[in-house]
Amino acid sequence: MTPEAQHIELEGIDSSLLVREKSERRVGLPPLPNAVQGNVVMRFAPGPSGPLHLGHTRVAILNDDYCRTYDGKFINRIEDTNPDKIDPDAYDMIPEDLEWLGVKVHQTVVQSDRFELYYDVARRIIELGKAYICTCSVEEWRGLKEKCLPCPHHEEDVATTMEKFEKMLAGHYEEGKAILVVKTDLKHPNPAIRDFVGFRIVTSTPHPLKGSKYCVYPMMNFSVATDDHLLGLTHVLRGKDHLNNTLRQAYMFNYLGWEKPHYTHYGLVSVPDAILKTSTVGIGIRSGEYSGWDDVRLGTVRALAKRGFQAEAIRAYWVDCGIKETDVEFSWDNIYAYNKAIVDKVANRYFFVWDPVPLQICGAQELSAKVPVHPDHPELGMREFHMTSPIIINVVEKDLQNAMEAGRVRLKDLGNVEFRSGKATYLGNDLSILKEGVRIIHWVPDNCYPASVHMPTGEVKDGFVEVLPKTEEGKVVQFERFGFVKVEKVAPKLVAYFTH
């Protein structure tokens, strides 16, 4: 029977079966599995190697969004268990960045405050016979693991292991000479899962906060599993690159009888044309290549803020992106679109002329123009210009070339001009000229300010800008036919950063 025939026959039997509820297109994030309203605990866990960048914003915002939806608790957990990769300033910069992003933090936890807790858990795992102290060389231990073979320490008894662990804590071993290994399954087909390092010895680099108080440092898998349990996490969002870490950490949860949080692994994001790598940027700042963490060429949160991005646009972007396991390519176009939707409504319009060339207009003794501050908001008033002979304005070089070729051009809100033998002559102010296909260009009067607009490429666009009120400092405005910019300073020279 064809589908059509079935349809007809079904109609005869029970036509209500043919009506299906329209499934609405889902808005926002998918529901969190097993989430109970008011009983959700999530975390954001950055390493304090620098301020936050675009890559961090995804998981920060997703966690925050879910916490808001379920009236949950957001924990900011600073993972500072590798003293080699800590920038002490990051302890302050990370909360600042989260605040700018509009992320509500309910609790802040610093892992270096919790070493004793990790040691306690280590002792419990040792007692369960699920850990050993290995003093083999790195290559030896790794090589055996690859062949599914135990190292000589794997079967040492609990008392011996405990004694060695206490000796580690007491500083009896040098850096690199002993590790605590958590047993998993040496025969596991996935080599990434077999026995993992729980603690190592670090003595060469003092901890920026704790100095040389500790010499035994937990590895990420150990401290993360411990804290995810102790902090009562219900849901964990993490990148797909942690898939194997989740499996490793599951061993600890199982040994200790802990209830596992619900894990969601999202796909990796590749951000084209962005400088994100914290270590690279740090070097660049020290060498003077970058002006600082907020250099507009960078993909840091503070650089985006400086450029005039709205936190709400970044949030909308990531919520739209969702949390699938598919890898995604970050789209500047899409985030610009979200930002534009927000900023376009509130950005006042001004004329900025880049690549400026002077243009004298003949045939008029005086000219004036009234231009709306915002075309959609007449109540914001008009920018007024008044010029007397000789009337000289500045226009964009390329615009002038095109205009001369075309023969006529419309100066926005000022008047029409005609070009004859290289001279520009005023042609009245009749707008019907537009019907004839004449182009509109913008301009600035002769008595205006110089301006520099810093582009995210590092390029600087110099030109002239009309006089902006001081109240625009710190705000995003639109330079017509140029783009949106965030104004840093209006006088005596305007400085602005290009948004998009």
Added chain:
RNA sequence: GCUCCCGUAGUGUAGUCCGGCCAAUCAUGAAGCCCUCUCGAGGCUUCGACUCGGGUUCAAAUCCCGACGGGAGCACCA
């Protein structure tokens, strides 16, 4: 090499769990048109995708198998 994950337009996304109203959603982009005033603003129109091959079924983007493609992990980093 071993293990795991993922494949819907240029990009992101909805639909996939529970096969049918999906000749596949929304946004972005591109192209074109409109606008008495931003061809870098706004409005409208158009373009464009279920990775491939088998199987199951009356019916497959959706279920099964295989191939191919992409990504990640196999650290005394996080």
